[in-house]
Amino acid sequence: MSAFVKPENALKRAEELINVGQKQDALQALHDVITSKRSRAWQKTLERIMFKYIELCVDMRRGRYAKDGLIQYRIVCQQVNVSSLEEVIKHFMHLSTEKAEQARAQAQALEEALDVDDLEADKRPEDLMLSYVGGEKGKDRSDREVVTPWFKFLWETYRTVLEILRNNSKLEALYAMTAHRAFQFCKQYKRTTEFRRLCEIIRNHLANLNKYQDQRDRPDLSAPESLQLYLDTRVEQLKIATELDLWQEAFRSVEDIYGLMCLVKKTPKASVMVIYYAKLTEIFWISSSHLYHAYAWLKVFNLQKSFNKNLSQKDLQMIASSVVLAALSVSPYERSSRASHLELENEKERNLRMAYLIGFNVDLKVENRELLSRSSLLSKLVAKGVLSCATQEVKDLYHLLEHEFFPLDIAIKIQSLLNKISKLGGKLASASSLPEVQLSQYVPALEKIATLRVLQQVSRVYQTMKIEVLAQMIPFSNFLVVEKISVEAVKHKFLALKIDHAKGVVQFGDQGFESDVLKNHLATLAQNLNKARTMIYPPRKEESKLGDILPRLAETVDREHKRLLARRSIIEKRKEDHERQLSEMEREEESRRHKIQKVTEEAEQKRLASEIERRKNQRILKEIEERELQEAHALLQEAVKGKRRGKKPILEGEKVTKQSVMELARSEQLKERQEMEKKLQKLVKTMDYLERAKREEAAPLIEAAFQQRLVEERQQHEHDQQQEVELSRHRHDGDLKEKNRLTRMADNKMIFQERVLQLRQAEYDRIRAQREDLIRQELQSRKQEREFLRKRKFFLIEEKKRLEREAQEAEACRIAEEERQKKEEAERKAKLDEFAEKQRQREREIEEKARLEKEALLGKTAEPPRPYEPPGGARPVEPLGAAAATAAAAPVAATPAPGKYVPRFRRGGAEGAAPPPVPPDHWGRQDDRPPHGSSDRWRSSGADSRGSTFGSSSRSSWSSSRIPPRGNR
Template sequence: MSTFVKPENALKRAEELINVGQKQDALQALHDLITSKRSRAWQKTLERIMFKYIELCVDMRRGRFAKDGLIQYRIVCQQVNVTSLEEVIKHFMHLSTEKAEQARAQAQALEEALDVDDLEADKRPEDLMLSYVGGEKGKDRSDRELVTPWFKFLWETYRTVLEILRNNSKLEALYAMTAHRAFQFCKQYKRTTEFRRLCEIIRNHLANLNKYRDQRDRPDLSAPESLQLYLDTRVEQLKIATELELWQEAFRSVEDIYGLMCMVKKTPKASVMVVYYAKLTEIFWISNSHMYHAYAWLKLFNLQKSFNKNLSQKDLQMIASSVVLAALSVSLYERSSRASHLELENEKERNLRMADLIGFNVDLKVENREMLSRSSLLSELVAKGVLNCATQEVKDLYHLLEHDFFPLELAIKVQPLLTKISKLGGKLASASSLPEVQLSQYVPALEKIASLRVLQQVSRVYQTMKIEGLAQLIPFFNFLVVEKVIVEAVKHKFLALKIDHAKGVVQFGDQGLESDVLRDHLATLAENLKKARDMIYPPRKKGSKLGEILPSLAETVDREHKRLLARKSIIEKRKEEHERQLLEMEHEEESRRLKLQKGTEEAEQKRLASEFEQRRNQRILKEIEERELQEAQALLQEAVKGKRRGKKPILEGEKVTKQTVMELARSEQLRERQEMEKKLQKLAKTMDYLERAKREESAPLIEAAFQHRLVEERQRHEHDQQQEVEISRQRHDGDLKEKNRLARMADNKRIFQERALLSRQAEYDRIRAQREEQIRQELQARRQEREIMRKRKFFLIEEQKRREREAREAEARRIAEEERRKKEDAERKAKLDEIAEKQRQRERELEEKARLQKEALLGRAAEPPRPYEPPVGAHPVEPLGAAAAAAPTPGKYVPRFRRGAAESAAPPPEQPDRWGRQDDRPPQGGGDRWRSSGDSRGSSFGGSSRSSWPSSRIPPRR
């Protein structure tokens, strides 16, 4: 469609194309008309064109075309007629919703029509084949064919409208209405995936709104109306998220609301905050964050008490009871006792974030830090009077769990109170914005808290208790659940106990090395011993002042002496430190001076280098200017040669540069291009008129050909329809004949079926009997195998015991043999020592005898010598003087070489050994019998004699 066609004619042409069934051509024509450059001049007619265009897009489910048209229409109406854009968008959403509802109603009506008893009577053969092959029901197929495309188009419609209105300050209400309708669509049809995408889309719109704040038509969030619209949208998002049970998306919605409040820095209305905290209670309860749940309930209580003037006393009591029970349900111990430093930092940041979301101001200073905790929450409930507003059962439960001490009766007193509390609750009449209060949801957590209190109080009284007695004290759970509670509490160091299933007892108290009992046991023992000593030996009473001063005088002098020594050492250290600081200051001053000198030299070098670089750049610039001047003169000469007659390229007196010459050439090229464009525009206008004339001439011919083709196609369609009806009738008659022919075989079929069933039943019974017999044989074989294994194991154990017994006996024999050998060696050594002592005694006697002989000989030598006359026939005898000179004199030092000569000259007389022999060989024969005989052999071979047998020559014992 040409842009020169009038919009009224284009609209009529589109209606004609729709009437003849060419909706695609009509839609394309209207799309080209709306997106044309001259659409802004058609303000009066463009709205009717948009309505027709939107109807075509919805009818044909063309979301992309609708989005392009709406974007173009927004550009046209943004500053002139925003109301028209709003009406078009509302019409677009209304048509999309209506079509989706019609498709859903049509699918439901089709399902109800198909809900009959006889499927073969009402269903067509094609439907039966599709149901058997596809494996899906009629409703699933109808939804896929009818409902799903329209729902997709409706979802695309919502996204398109939100995208168009996201930055329009004049249509904020329409944007909020569209978001609410999209939320209701997700809620009505349980579309969780689309809901997440919708929340992300709205979140991105707000982020872009804050990012690009300099836009002209951007909504102002500081305005109360805009802020309320955005808050209402987020609150509706939070409600739908909780109803769809998308708790993660609900928490993100809470963060969006909090971010919006922080962004505007303005407290919203109380009704919005009531919904905010009410949904927070649900989210925190589902996420098992009982502490945050209790704080949210406390905020909700304060809001209702402050702003709800119609709140009844009964509803206030119910809300207060919920707050107190939520606080009592908080765990008694922290769950991050063994966490790492990173986990503790993350937990700290998480607590701060949750405190901000709940509206609880946390002081970040270390000295007065107040974090979210169970104790601070309970103290705040008591201080603000929340506990006084609760029911009597809740008050009694609070005093039992927090203040009273009944180790054996606590659970018995708590159980009837929990039973009464579980029956309380209901919808609050004077607080319709709050959810239904059900106190029974806190009963399981309170039972666990009561069990922990019982265990804590029992551990303070008892050291050991039977498991049966402890199980009777906690009637809420069986002992397996109680054991899990105990393990969790011990893991987080809330309790210190040990369960001994072998003995059937529970031992309270930590007996490890790191326990409080064993950590200070030495100090405790010292204190107890001191008390005992004071009881046995009481301290003396006060005496005189001198008696009190004298014992401590030495200690005082010693202490003063040590103090003076310490002061002297401190003074010396301070002197050394002062000297060291002076040296460091001198070094620093020297290094600073060197650094300053170096910096001065570097600055001078940089200055010289910069001057050199500046001179070089000036020289290069001068050369460039000269080169450009030469090039400009050359270009000027060329321009003068090619200039037109009567025109000058450059004014007189103007400085000739390359830039001026290039500007001149550029202006000449631009002028020539403009002339060429004018010629092309004129030619295009001529071609447009020619094309228009051709189309006007060919329009009647095309219409005639189209009408002729319609008549031919109608005749062909009627002929094909009659032929199809005739073929269907013939097929139906043939099918009836085939059915009648096969009906005679029904009895034969039944007989064959019964025979097949009987044969298969018999086969099944036979196989089953075989299987049972096989299983029985396998069981018998396994039983025999187990018996054999048991006997083999018994014999192996007996054999092992026998080997161990023999090993122990052999070890005992070996030890006895070693002891016997040690005893024999000791006796033998003692005997040898005795023999050696006797040998030394005999040698001393011989030495004494020799000394006496020498003294006698010396006495004879004093007499006058007489010539010696040997007897006749005797051998010549050596003179006694030579032997006496060679022998050493007793008591006089003799050199070693003379001692050796004397000893070699006068060998000791040979003495018989212990066996009465003159040589040093052991007796022959006997062998082992001699070695084992020991000292008895020595006594038989002459026990009174002195043997010269050395101890090193005695053969060793085996």
């Protein structure tokens, strides 16, 4: 339209165009009226236009037009009449849903009509041709042609409404209702892709709400009503996600709920938290996170026990049983330590995240394995009394798995308990928010845990076992499954076993080189070889002194070497300490310099930041002043243009300022608002009078219609009662006839009854006899088992006594062996002392003999020498000592034998000339040679002029080092 048309005229024109089939022109005409700026003055008429406009958009499936119109209508009604916008949106969603349902019903009717069109032919020729060409069935084709467009339009309707209502505090309830209807749409028609997009849309709306907190009409999440609406929306989202098996989206919904709780920092209602943790149990069970699943069940138990006053004892027992079984289903071993550091950090962060989602505040300094563990969970269950609330079968299973030690028959006992537990479960009557509890879902995990316990207990008792025996001990699992479980346990170092299929046995215990068995095998081999060498070559009883000295010499050398190495290490350590002190001093000096530099830089940064902030504030103030000045000019121009008729111009003859213009504009707005409020009050009063008049006129008509209805219902009641009496009489007559007809068969009935009773009595007697036989066999087997246990106990006691006797005998043998060794050591020491005494006696005899020979030798030359007479008759010089005189007189006393050495002064004795006297040496002799004929003996015995003052060993060593050989003299 080129010019603005009043809404009444536009509405009439649109209806005329619709009647003639020109819906597109009618839609365009209404769109122009709605998007016009002058349409705000006709709000009541505009609401009727919006209803018609929405109907046209739905009929023509024009979602874009509907969105534009709703956005414009929201601008008009946001502050004045929000309820009108709510009614229009509800009408829009109702029409879209109705059209989609009609299209679906039409498609179903079309499919049924196609199915019964021709009873003789399977399919029509055109259907066969279309199926061959298109490759789809008739229903798929009809859905694509009829249903899919309307479903797309309905989905677009939900998206449009959510986009219009987002972040609007006045329409929060309508926003939540639209989200719930969109969730139900996705659930009803299994629209998983649309559900993911819807969750993302709602998530983005909340993010924008937190991002732009200065928006007008922004919802206040701290208000209890708003928080409850947002929580209900996300709880519904979580429910639909679990029902559609979208577990990733369900986990993201859980994170949304937790983020909303952290954002508001308020604990929601207990009913909401119960649903939250109940859905967490399903999510963690699907993801095989049994530990977090058990912790979530524990939270559900605590909430139900604390806040649900109507909780029955049976339901509490069922929840407690679920908690205990979930905790027992957790794997008893943790992840292997071979993981990398990055994987461990990721695992730690994941555990922290899961702990926060479940509601456990943990310390960040605690290690990953100590955050949430199986052992701590079981201790909590026992401490908080959860185990006491569980059923007896669950308690027995807990004690068997955690405390009892029955390696041979534990699996059979566990299997009987699991068969009973698998039959428990059902819907909780007093806890409707929880899903149906089925304890049978824990049976596979409990069978795996039972298998691990059997293997663990058997490994403590047996070292080798046949595969057939082990397979018979675990009846609820195939040996392939047992092998797979054992391999995984060995991988995580929970068990130590080896399966030898060639021999058909299972070997328990670690057989590797790092095990305790083979860790010291080389040292053990060396000890055994040393013992064998001692047995083959026993040590000799007589050992020389050198054999005693050499071991001590090696120890001395080793000790000196170690002392030198220790001294060297001490010196090196002192050097390192000195260098470390120097480096620390340099580091402290460097850190002090860095601190001073850092303080200077921080001061400079603060100064620059304050300068930047000051300039920014100045710029902002300047921009605010400029904006206010522009607004003042705009207000002044509007005031000049909008002069009232019959009044003088605004601010005529006065000075125009920003403050005066703003005050004038504010006063004009206030006057207009007051006039509008007066008009609205007058309109409200008129509407009240009109409504009262309508009701006064309609009251007598309603009363007359009510009386007429009473008369008609009384007549109808009497007629229905009469018909019921007649029908009952006819039924009674027919029953009497049937009784008379069946009376003649009473005898046959009694005969048949007697026959059945006899058959049942015979069956009962047979079953009773079988049961007595079974009881007798069970008693016999239990008696045999008790006899076997008694014999085994007696055997164990006797074996223990035998081992104690052997230990006592071994101890006595060890004491006797020690005493024998001590006795032999004393005898050996006594023999060594005796041998040493004999050696010393022999040395004394040799010394005495040498002394006697020396005295005898000295006795032969004891005659006084002749005095030396020089040729001139001079007086001879007296020798300086007795040894010199003896040496001088010896050649004269005896004639030298032929072939012997004769000194020169002795050789010239015949001419009567004597050699000059030789002065004695420092030993008191005239010559440094030993006495004639005794040099070898003297050297060996060490006899000299001081022979009586030295020992044998010192003399022999001294003589060999001090006396030079005489062969080359």
